[in-house]
Amino acid sequence: MRTPAKTSRTAAALAVAAALGLAGCTAPEGEEEAAATPGVTDDTVTIGTHQPLTGPAAAGYSAVSAATSAYFAYVNDHGGVNGRAIEYLVKDDGYEPQRTNEVVTELVEDDQVLAVVNGLGTPTHSVVLDYLAEEGVPDLFIASGSRVWNQPALYPNAFGYNAEYTTEGAALAQYAMEREPGATVCVLGQNDDYGEGLLEGVEAVMGSNEITEIQTYTTASQDLTDQIGTLKAAGCEVNILATINGYTALAVGTAAQMDWAPKWYVSSSGADYPTLVGHLGEEAAAQLLEGMVCVNFLPFGSGSEWTALFEQINDEYNEGAPFTANTVLGMSVGYLFAEALAKAGDEPTRESLIAAVESGAVLGNGIVPLAFSETNHGGYGTVGIMTVEDGVQDYSGTTYEVEVGHVSAVEAAPVPLANGGIPTG
Known part of the structure; x- marks a missing residue:
């Protein structure tokens, strides 16, 4: 959704840019690329998200972005991705669509993020879907199982994450x-x-x-x-x-x-x-x-190398917060973005980031590889059944692939852990 404030700010920015051009000013070396690619400098990549840190969905879900931040801190301490640290801006929308609209506008227009990553919620993210498409902002790995996100012809920049x-x-x-x-x-x-x-x-x-x-x-x-x-x-x-x-x-x-x-x-x-x-x-x-x-659809249980790594990261970078499935979700989506960024090249742009996801080379870390392509922007199409027995929640051994309502039993094929969970190009 466009707002009058946005229109006036955009007009003002264009006027300033034109004036600078007429004056013959040239930007210092390195700044032109930064201006051409929002959120990217020689040393950093800045992305953002909207999350319910307060409100009816905060219990449990507020842990997601904290876990993602912890994973990025781990990556940054190990050299970042292609030499760049990831800066992750988290805005609280309280699970209220109106606030989602406000904070996402801030991320795009004030913070100049490269991408919005893992925006959480169906009713909340729905109100910014068109806006992000109009602005050409990569709208990556939405934390919702709505099928609306998987419409590449309408929303070429939007990609789901959760199983539908x-x-x-x-x-x-x-x-x-x-x-x-x-x-x-x-x-x-x-x-x-x-x-x-x-x-x-x-x-x-x-x-x-x-x-x-x-x-x-x-x-x-x-x-x-x-x-x-x-x-x-x-x-x-x-x-x-x-x-x-x-x-x-x-x-x-x-x-x-x-x-x-x-x-x-x-x-x-x-x-x-x-x-x-x-x-x-x-x-x-x-x-x-x-x-x-x-x-x-994500790694879980004591037998998973991913879970062991994430528990280590949680202890070191997340102040020992309770380790839950939402911790795994937050770190897994952080890994997926880092994987996409690594595949986007040494000089990432919004276009190269989207192309990297559509290439099929971005697999995630789930119980099966993701299958993004130019025609498929959906998340996981295969899920495993979990049960609670004697207070322990774990996979039961039953895994289903679902295609247009048809359910087939399949074998899980977990993505292996490599390079300490830090993607490389």
């Missing part, structure tokens, strides 16, 4: 049908693209007539009594949730107050066990979350 909500819904439904045949399946979701996308994935696998009850909620309300009461009355045995962490805990806690213990199948956005423990308390979480099923 339809992918997660389809995978969860497939697993429910295999492990709970004949169970009464219901859906609870956020009343936006998040909930709608997950529901669409469930319907693609089960058929809409096989879903017994569908309930939605808004993040403006902190009460799920009506929704959970309706699901209980419908006899739901498996509830598939499109909820952020706080509302997953609220749903599970509300059901417990009603003396109801169905099975919970949860999207990756709302299933981080340590975060849920923070909401529910250790004793309640151990009881209420036992057997919880969810999906993930």
Whole structure:
């Protein structure tokens, strides 16, 4: 969205530039490239993001950008990428679209970032999608599973990161049908693209007539009594949730107050066990979350070299913050940007950065390689099933690839750790 302030600032900048040109002034060596490529100097690359550091999504999600910052600090201490340190500007939008618009405008027009990386949230990022496209700013690895981001013809600069909500819904439904045949399946979701996308994935696998009850909620309300009461009355045995962490805990806690213990199948956005423990308390979480099923697409568990590296970085550069799935998410997306920057060349530009991602050489560090191309700007299309057993959340060994609602069991093919987790060109 363009604003009058932006228009006036742009006009003023053009007038100043024209005046300098007529005066015959020349920029010192090195500054012309910096002016031609926002956010790039001889020594640094500056990028930015919008994140919910406060507000209803802050619990858990505020850890994402802190982890990304920690990973970049690690990279910078080891020489940066192609000799440049990464400067990462984090703006708090409180999970409010209006504030997202304000802070992203600041990042682009005042801070002159090279790219916006991992902007978090479907309702929040949606309001800046067109603006970033108009400005030609690389809009990389959006922290949301909406399919809207994967439209290269409309948004050639935008790339998703998370598995699409339809992918997660389809995978969860497939697993429910295999492990709970004949169970009464219901859906609870956020009343936006998040909930709608997950529901669409469930319907693609089960058929809409096989879903017994569908309930939605808004993040403006902190009460799920009506929704959970309706699901209980419908006899739901498996509830598939499109909820952020706080509302997953609220749903599970509300059901417990009603003396109801169905099975919970949860999207990756709302299933981080340590975060849920923070909401529910250790004793309640151990009881209420036992057997919880969810999906993930990133390294996890004590057997992963990536997890071991990220735990080390977390201890050294993140002040020993709690190590959660959101820590892994933040560091993984940091690695992915560093990988793209390394492939963008010694003199990166916005154009070369986008070309690097589309080249197919940027793989990420997930349970399967990413598959970006000129025609595919979507994130992970393959997800693994995770379960909670005896208070431990880990992969179950079941991995699904989802294509247009068709779900196939595949073998995970994790991207190996190399060069200490610091990408090279």
